[in-house]
Amino acid sequence: MCPDNPAGDFPRTSYAPLIRVCEAPDWSQDGNVGVCMFTGIIQSLGTVRRVEAAPRVHESGAHAHRLEIDLGVLADGLVTGASVAVNGVCVTVAARQGSVASFDVVPETWSRTTLPDLRPGDPVHLERALRVGDPLDGHFVQGHVDGIGIIEHIARTAGEWKLWVSTGPEQMPCIVPKGSIALDGVSLTVVDAHDTRFSVALVPTTLERTTLARRRPGQRVNIETDIVARLVVAWLQRTATSGPASALTWQQLQAGGFVT
Numbered sequence: 309m310c311p312d313n314p315a316g317d318f319p320r321t322s323y324a325p326l327i328r329v330c331e332a333p334d335w336s337q338d339g340n341v342g343v344c345m346f347t348g349i350i351q352s353l354g355t356v357r358r359v360e361a362a363p364r365v366h367e368s369g370a371h372a373h374r375l376e377i378d379l380g381v382l383a384d385g386l387v388t389g390a391s392v393a394v395n396g397v398c399v400t401v402a403a404r405q406g407s408v409a410s411f412d413v414v415p416e417t418w419s420r421t422t423l424p425d426l427r428p429g430d431p432v433h434l435e436r437a438l439r440v441g442d443p444l445d446g447h448f449v450q451g452h453v454d455g456i457g458i459i460e461h462i463a464r465t466a467g468e469w470k471l472w473v474s475t476g477p478e479q480m481p482c483i484v485p486k487g488s489i490a491l492d493g494v495s496l497t498v499v500d501a502h503d504t505r506f507s508v509a510l511v512p513t514t515l516e517r518t519t520l521a522r523r524r525p526g527q528r529v530n531i532e533t534d535i536v537a538r539l540v541v542a543w544l545q546r547t548a549t550s551g552p553a554s555a556l557t558w559q560q561l562q563a564g565g566f567v568t
Contacts, residue, residue: 344391344398344437348446348488348495350518352382354394356430357408359423363415372412375399375423382434383407391437391451396493396530397421398437398451421453422492422528431519433493446495447488453530454538455479457491459523460505469510470499471520475531477504481541482533490532494518540566 358376365371377394379386383404386392390401392409399411413423426432438444457473464470473491475483483489483506487498496508515521523529543564 344451346393346398346435346438346449346451346493347442347444348435348449348490348493350433350435350494352380352434353431353517353519354379354382354434356426356428356432358428359426361424363418364412366412370414372414373418373423374402375411375413375426376408377411377432377434378408379434380407382436383409386436393433393435393437393449393451393493395422395426395432396449396451396490396532397423397453417453420456421530422456425528433518435493447490448535449490449493449495449532450535451493452532454482454533455531457529457531459525459527459529461525462510462521462523463507469515469521470507471496471510471523472505472507473529473531474505479531479533480504480506482537484537487537488534491520491529492518493530493532494520536566 355378356376357378358374360374363371363373375394379392382392383406386401386404386409388401388403391398392401392411393399394411397413397417399413399417401409402412403410418424455475455478457475457479460472460474462469462471471491480501480503483498483501485498485501489496489498489506489508491508494514496510496514498506499509500507510520543566547560547564
């Protein structure tokens with residue numbers, strides 16, 4: 309299942325523990341199957357069947373919005389408690405009937421992602437969680453959305469497609485040219501990065517297998533910046549506030565657990 313993001317918890321000797329992939333589910337250990345990861349390589353397009361704008365109140369007292377999606381062939385072998393990235397948001401299967409899976413979306417996720425924008429019939433990007441031995445064709449994606457971007461436009465020049473997105477300044481320190489980023493769960497490469505906007509390259513495969521080519525100006529997208537960039541930026545910010553500013557050294561990186 310998708311655990312809460314342990315914000316501020318940094319590994320002592322390596323960031324490897326943060327990029328573990330999911331073993332086959334083992335519910336004998338209180339449902340804790342490790343940190344689920346994705347690659348940003350979309351496996352299939354699903355179709356939204358139902359979206360409950362008002363949250364349900366469960367027996368435990370917890371509130372959750374119900375989202376139902378037809379996963380098609382991606383539903384084969386999917387069990388209750390498994391993790392799926394829906395437009396880049398890691399959600400847990402609450403129930404499944406045939407190819408239609410139901411997901412409970414907690415208010416925090418509902419308020420911080422574009423899931424409330426979905427309507428019945430909408431196509432969505434789908435990716436099941438990585439398992440040990442799966443190929444890593446994109447980059448490590450957690451399914452934890454950092455922020456929401458607004459589509460500006462798609463620039464087409466000499467056969468090149470670039471998608472321009474605007475976002476808040478708090479996201480930009482982790483967005484750099486040639487760096488990785490996930491938009492609605494799609495692993496992409498940053499081309500340009502300015503104060504509050506950036507562009508990504510759309511290759512033919514991405515245009516054909518995702519919905520990004522159909523996006524219109526003003527539409528919202530989920531943004532997840534690169535996990536390593538986030539850790540480095542967060543650690544440097546913490547260091548800057550805890551002592552005099554100084555140049556980054558190899559010893560500091562070792563102390564922060566980024567290298568061994």
